[in-house]
Amino acid sequence: MSIRRTTVKAALESAGACPEIRVMGWVRTRRDAKGFSFLEINDGSCLSNLQVLVEEGIAGADLVKDLGTGAAVDVAGALVASPGKGQRFEVKATALTLLGGADTEAYPLQKKRHSDEFLRTIAHLRPRTNKYGAMLRLRAALGQAVHAFFAERGFYWVHTPIITGSDCEGAGEMFRVTALSAAEAAAEAVLPPAERGSRDFFGKDAYLTVSGQLTAEPLACALGRVYAFGPTFRAEHSDTSRHAAEFWMVEPEMAFADLEDNMELGEGLLKHMVRVAMEDCAEDFGLFAKYVDPKLPETLATLLDAPFVRLPYAEAVKILLAAKKTFEYPVADGRDLQSEHERYLTEEHFKRPVVVYDYPKDIKAFYMRQNDDGRTVAAMDVLVPGIGEIIGGSAREERLDRLSARIREQGLPLEAYGWYLDTRRFGTVPHVGFGLGFERVLMLVTGIGNIRDVMAFPRTWRHLEF
């Protein structure tokens, strides 16, 4: 058994039969008949199993009777055309070796279907199921798709810092980072505010980033087009199916560009990712279309087929006010749209993705570019059916005087933004950017309803296992 291992994927995609092959994987099922057994083997390389025929008398045949679901085996044999339906090839084994058994009594992943809730408690084993294996392969493919999309368009991947000294990133609750022990922290806590953090690793308070934007902007104002793609953190105590304390964001920043370029970029990226999921990952995608949400292909085709609706905020409000529907939160010009409003627009009114733009400046962040009307900013949110907001972005205010004024108006400490303002002080250029929630895209293309089920090891309120 000294020939090199072939993956199940490579074996199934093989151009033809092969007299000598070696595969390794985990047993998914076993069927016994008189004189032989069939094993279905999966090695994670793809969703499909490879069928292995183990006949009485071959080396290791006596092991078969003890092989349960989850056992790992090493099989040598010939790759032959399969007489069974559903697969082109199977392996006729000449030798079987046990790599690792799986006690049938104790192994939690028996053939029956398990609830998502149960599978979350064994997140270290659920990738061995069809559904979570497919999800993780899709996740990997979409991650690659993000990089390919941006590389093709001349964007440079940048690693914006995770630990930040600024608690002014302006988006929700932040985690603190410290190298002090609990006891040292207690001594630190009684220091006067100005000395707070002085004994800690960085000599000042440190946090986990909620967005790479503020550091990505100076990079775009040097390299032209950049994108961050990394983990992001929120310490919100929201125990919902859409909130995680740690999640991945795609954050492009593009110099010499306006809001329309930004909309085009966002729409292009989203369509590219959906296309990769449906076309390049057809097998894994098929599982979700079959078992999770049968309307998935239709929903996604609608997303691909036509340009996204582009709708000024003021128009959105008019449509919502005219809607024959009672909302929990009242709609009013000047107020932010709630999730229910966003979903009405994209799911009921337009039945396709909608880019809402030009929001009232008072409900948006300080860095968004002010429009000439004096009331709105060049912000945009992309809303998609089933998810709601999936992208939030804006043109960035590049005019030093206006930006400084907004920082002061919002009661933020101007002195903390010195380096950020430098990009406007020296050779300022129009620039735009957005944030795309990577997990939301995964929920979109799989139909999975809970963010905990589109990540390998989710971190949420009160949950930090593994």
Added chain:
Amino acid sequence: MSIRRTTVKAALESAGACPEIRVMGWVRTRRDAKGFSFLEINDGSCLSNLQVLVEEGIAGADLVKDLGTGAAVDVAGALVASPGKGQRFEVKATALTLLGGADTEAYPLQKKRHSDEFLRTIAHLRPRTNKYGAMLRLRAALGQAVHAFFAERGFYWVHTPIITGSDCEGAGEMFRVTALSAAEAAAEAVLPPAERGSRDFFGKDAYLTVSGQLTAEPLACALGRVYAFGPTFRAEHSDTSRHAAEFWMVEPEMAFADLEDNMELGEGLLKHMVRVAMEDCAEDFGLFAKYVDPKLPETLATLLDAPFVRLPYAEAVKILLAAKKTFEYPVADGRDLQSEHERYLTEEHFKRPVVVYDYPKDIKAFYMRQNDDGRTVAAMDVLVPGIGEIIGGSAREERLDRLSARIREQGLPLEAYGWYLDTRRFGTVPHVGFGLGFERVLMLVTGIGNIRDVMAFPRTWRHLEF
């Protein structure tokens, strides 16, 4: 001026002249002559500048006299063959617009050379210099190269969690993560140890990961081949040129594989990255070969030209003991190799990369696979000239009884590893993996000697700016 912008890179790589073109960028230099001026424009898309001829009388020509280094301009004109040497094309402007000026007095990046130390204090502006622009483009290209390398080999990108509940990852000091305010933390600190963390976000103590390995292993034991590529943290108080509190690691895990496969993978990855730097990024690489380390092409060619030396630890010790050299730390069989020993092997003795393997088990982590000799483990470190250790990896102990015994022997709490041990309990398979320090590769291919200068915004002991 309504035609779309062309990047400097695209203009310089253009197939031929073009009557109408529009470029935007930052002025690097200006030269005035009678009746016209030359501007050198850079937009970050590549290292080269684009020369722009601004003749008297064109729209905006009067702006030229105020254009200093760093100002941002929008230029319309014709792309024409350049009579000057060093560039194929230049732009003959028909209209010039100022996007953003840069006060010559205040702008810190004047034409003269600046020290790396000074540039670190303006990390938000240094990407506008040739050196740091080139570094960041190389960094982006090598990031893409990592993804391409693994995708081609059937590896799936996984996002291992950053926040971890385990302080047993076994590699140095960890940062703690908390959602408590300083005052709340003080109240928490006086709780009995068992209740510590109970009021915090996760209901228990939380840390920043020092390695994705422990969570990547169960994923490899489901998907076959995976790699993590993300930020990693160490709270070591080491204020050296090689330590950062936050850095990026590439961590593949490969099921059904042994230490030799692991060595091949590591060597292949490193060579791939070096090749991409030298060949695909020839222009940016050229800057480092010219100004930072003239021996760079030679050093890297040596790395590419031959297989890496593979050397058992025991042989390494013999070579070191026989070396006509006084080391600061004495060499002895059974002791870990120090940086000076590693560098002697790779820089002086072999003069090329060396993979040292089969280390004494007592100096290595609990998860490394025990060899049959009872004394060593199947660990490997890849050492390269100029850097020292760049990869550390091992076969992972897949035998449940031996792994449990090692955890106990090292005094670690077995109960904390329940989920990790499950991968050995159910269908265990031989598997291997390693960690590659991404910044170390960047230091290798650029010759840059300080880790602070291969990251956009470094986080180090006492430094948390921007």
